[in-house]
Amino acid sequence: MKAYVFPGQGAQFTGMGKDLYDNHASARALFEQANEQLGFDIAKIMFEGTAEELKQTKVTQPAVFLHSVILAKTMGDAFKPDMVAGHSLGELSALTATNCLKFEDGLNLVSKRALAMQAACEIQSSTMAAILGLTDDVVEQVCKEVKGTVVAANYNCPGQLVISGAVPAVEEACERLKAAGAKRALILPVGGAFHSPLMEPAREELAAAIEATEFSKPICPIYQNVTTFALNNTDDIKTNLIYQLTAPVKWTQSIQEMIKDGANEFIEVGPGRALQGMIKKIDREVTTSSATIE
Known part of the structure; x- marks a missing residue:
C-alpha cells in the first residue's frame, strides 16, 4: 500500500517549485492564484529568494505548503494514496492534496x-532543541524534572526527539x-516553542479559522500528528488540527501505525528528503522515494 507523506517547516530551499511553474500550466495557475491571495509574490521568493527571505514566517509555511500541494495536484491521476500523513505543517498539505480542504482554504x-x-x-x-541518542522515556522524564515549561514536541524517529519550551527550561533540559x-x-534556529503549551494563543486564534472553514471527507484516511491512527471523519480531523499546535507531533507512532495498517511504500511530496530519512x-x-511527475 502506498502512503504519501508531506514535510513541514524547515524543508524549504531556494528554487523550490520552479520546475513545476516552468513546465506545467496548471501549476503556474496555482502559484499565481497564491500570489494574489497572499498579497505578495511568494513564487518569486520561492524561486529566487535568499535563505533569509525564505525563513520569514509569513513565507516559510505557505512556501512548503505550496510546493507540496501543487506537486500533488500536478501529478493528476498518478497521485493515488492509500493513506497520507503530514509532519506538523505538512498535515494541512496532506488535507489539501486529498481534497479535504479546497486549495484556497x-x-x-x-x-x-x-x-x-x-x-x-x-x-x-522560547525555543526548541533536538535530542539525539536517548530513548523517548528518558527525555520525557528529564523534561518533567525541569522547572518551567519544556516538553517533548516532535517524536521524529527512534533516538531523535525534539523538545520545546521556554528558553531557560530548554537550556537546562539540554544540560541534564x-x-x-x-x-x-542542540538548540535549533527556530522562532519559538512550537508544539508546546506556549502555543496556546496561536491555538485559540487558529481554532476560530478552522471552525469557520468547510472540510470535506478526504479521498483516503489521514494519520494525524495528535492521535496517530487512521481518520476520515471531518469533525475529528478539525479537532486534531486545532490541538496540533500545542500537542506533540507523534511522527514515529504515526508511521508505525501506517505500517501496521499495510503501508510498505512511502512517497514524500514536497521539498527535501527529511521524512524519508526518518521513516x-x-x-x-x-521503501521510500520522492514524488515525481512522469
Whole structure:
C-alpha cells in the first residue's frame, strides 16, 4: 500500500517549485492564484529568494505548503494514496492534496497558522532543541524534572526527539540530557516553542479559522500528528488540527501505525528528503522515494 507523506517547516530551499511553474500550466495557475491571495509574490521568493527571505514566517509555511500541494495536484491521476500523513505543517498539505480542504482554504489556514504562531512566539522567549541518542522515556522524564515549561514536541524517529519550551527550561533540559547520555542536545534556529503549551494563543486564534472553514471527507484516511491512527471523519480531523499546535507531533507512532495498517511504500511530496530519512530509521524494510511527475 502506498502512503504519501508531506514535510513541514524547515524543508524549504531556494528554487523550490520552479520546475513545476516552468513546465506545467496548471501549476503556474496555482502559484499565481497564491500570489494574489497572499498579497505578495511568494513564487518569486520561492524561486529566487535568499535563505533569509525564505525563513520569514509569513513565507516559510505557505512556501512548503505550496510546493507540496501543487506537486500533488500536478501529478493528476498518478497521485493515488492509500493513506497520507503530514509532519506538523505538512498535515494541512496532506488535507489539501486529498481534497479535504479546497486549495484556497488550505492556503488561508496555513497563512493564518504562520502569523498566529509568530505572534505567540513574541509573547515569551522560547525555543526548541533536538535530542539525539536517548530513548523517548528518558527525555520525557528529564523534561518533567525541569522547572518551567519544556516538553517533548516532535517524536521524529527512534533516538531523535525534539523538545520545546521556554528558553531557560530548554537550556537546562539540554544540560541534564547531555549528562544522561545524549549524543547531542542542540538548540535549533527556530522562532519559538512550537508544539508546546506556549502555543496556546496561536491555538485559540487558529481554532476560530478552522471552525469557520468547510472540510470535506478526504479521498483516503489521514494519520494525524495528535492521535496517530487512521481518520476520515471531518469533525475529528478539525479537532486534531486545532490541538496540533500545542500537542506533540507523534511522527514515529504515526508511521508505525501506517505500517501496521499495510503501508510498505512511502512517497514524500514536497521539498527535501527529511521524512524519508526518518521513516528509514523507524523501519528499514519499507521503501521510500520522492514524488515525481512522469
